[in-house]
Amino acid sequence: AKEPVRILVTGAAGQIGYALVPMIARGVVLGADQPVILHMLDIPPAADALNGVKMELVDAAFPLLKGVIATTDVVEACTGVNIAIMVGGFPRKEGMERKDVMSKNVSIYKSQASALEKHAAANCKVVVVANPANTNALILKEFAPSIPEKNITCLTRLDHNRALGQISERLNVQVCDVKNVIIWGNHSSTQYPDVSHATVKTPSGGKPVPVLVADDAWLKGEFISTVQQRGAAIIKARKLSSALSAASSACDHIRDWVLGTPEGTWVSMGVYSDGSYNVPAGLIYSFPVTCRNGEWKIVQGLSIDEFSRKKLDLTAEELTEEKALAYSCLS
Ligand code: NAI
Helix, strand or coil: CCCCEEEEEECCCCHHHHHHHHHHHCCCCCCCCCCEEEEEECCHHHHHHHHHHHHHHHHCCCCCEEEEEEECCHHHHHCCCCEEEECCCCCCCCCCCHHHHHHHHHHHHHHHHHHHHHHCCCCCEEEECCCCHHHHHHHHHHCCCCCCHHHEEECCHHHHHHHHHHHHHHHCCCHHHEECCEEEECCCCCCEEECCCCEEEECCEEEEHHHHHCCHHHHHCHHHHHHHCHHHHHHHHHCCCCCHHHHHHHHHHHHHHHHCCCCCCCEEEEEECCCHHHCCCCCEEEEEEEEECCEEEECCCCCCCHHHHHHHHHHHHHHHHHHHHHHHHHC
């Protein structure tokens, strides 16, 4: 039998946490033959709710779930974890300045970085979900210098999956037949959902999405803004932000990272920029990646036209500003 893998979920008493932990316990992330031990962290005001989630995990009698740690102690939560899904953070409340939210999250990610660095298992893989996701991940990277930078990522897979969903609806094809969309940049409204290289599987082979859609104005306009604004549309409809889709996409992110992407398919992940596509190095930026043997690699050599170039640069500029704002909160 396989040794259990320890998976940390921070903010586990929150909305995404509540959707995410049962998926993990069912084997959605690492497969139906991989036992898991869940580590759940939240803050003291949420301790009772967190304990309630633990009770429900016991009640669900998941065969793969070999243990549950529910704690408000960061060190206990981080000890020995192989995978860390960072969902906990400080939400933007009415009347709060961007800088105030940033400052709260910078201090959270700084201290959780140190705990992970000291107590997580060697080669722990980290995905940051909590907003501002890219910049929280960057702070985590900076304050956990012994964790290899390739192990620290942020979630843009939800945006990627939203783009697949929009194309599938527009073309009336199955979502599983659409692939190779790209989310470039920040997990924010400046992200650039790009279908220039996307294809749809048809009985006569893969067909380019731009050819099938045959409506450049829609692809450059409404499609992009729908994906960028989807989070806000969900809040308007549900009075709560996306949770099941965020949880499911976080599972997709980890699964593909650990188990690999299918041949000929890439996914979007927020990763530490090495300067590919002339994106400034030193930002956590969403790129198209393929994964093999537990490592991601940025897809190289895709053509970037003038329209795309502007969009890639705009979202990079926003991330550069966020980085500066985050650093100004540190001093
Ligand atoms: P939520 O407010 O329901 O849950 C957040 C949880 O984090 C709460 O239980 C809170 O007590 C906890 N928390 C706060 N500070 C913490 C700390 N220092 N350590 C551990 N836990 C802490 O929020 P929800 O809806 O679950 O969303 C979580 C985050 O994910 C938000 O920042 C949201 O903006 C972000 N998000 C990101 C998406 C993405 O695609 N990257 C998509 C959807 C949401």
